[in-house]
Amino acid sequence: MIEILSPAEVDRARRTGALVGTILQTLRDRTRVGTNLLDIDRWTKAMIEDAGAESCYVDYAPSFGRGPFGHHVCTAVNDAVLHGLPHDRALADGDLLTLDLAVSLDGIAADAAISFVVGTPDPADLALIETTERALAAAVATAGPGVRTGDLSHAIGTVLEGAGYPVNVEFGGHGIGSTMHQDPHVSNTGRPGRGYTLRPGLLLALEPWVMADTDVLVTDADGWTLRSATGARTAHTEHTVAITEDGAEVLTLPR
16 A cells, blocks of 8 residues: 555654654663663653554564564664564663664654664774665655655665665565555665655655675564674664655654
């Protein structure tokens, strides 16, 4: 399903996006060496409930996971990159943490992810994170009415591959609206001029992610957490954007 939102629904999406962005920023500010991943999940639950919103993850049970997910935020550490299932782990100095959050408020969902280093950073980790951020910025700058999804994929892939990172195409960006995952799919690399033509009112969750030296994922015994097959570090940056009459608006910035 591809869903085109009305102006009133886009306004509601702005509120959901602001909530997601603010929760992620708050989590980043509170997370430090020694923070337990289960505490991050509890903090997320409390903030979602305080806002009168709903988690998109607790009952999430797609075919690729051992569902339901049962938690409120994805917490991926170091070589983990996607669908990180929170567990009893205290973060150590230098850990690279990705937080991925999707929330529904007033019937509209928003989805975003941030990666950051806890404590003392390794320059290679910072470069990995910064590359995903640049790739996302390139996609947002490309997006607008009449642009095709392949144009977004090409913009993302040009940055990721230009920095020397392999790109996995199993998981990528997606449409979002009344539900968390919708069509169209937006791969993290691709050919321009192909795919669905963007229209005002379309919401997209764009999410460049990479592993430092491989494009192969392996799944943890928990049935959810996806890691690099080589144990290499990973990074993931995501925003929900609305296609507007003259471009794209990032909805998941903190306020």
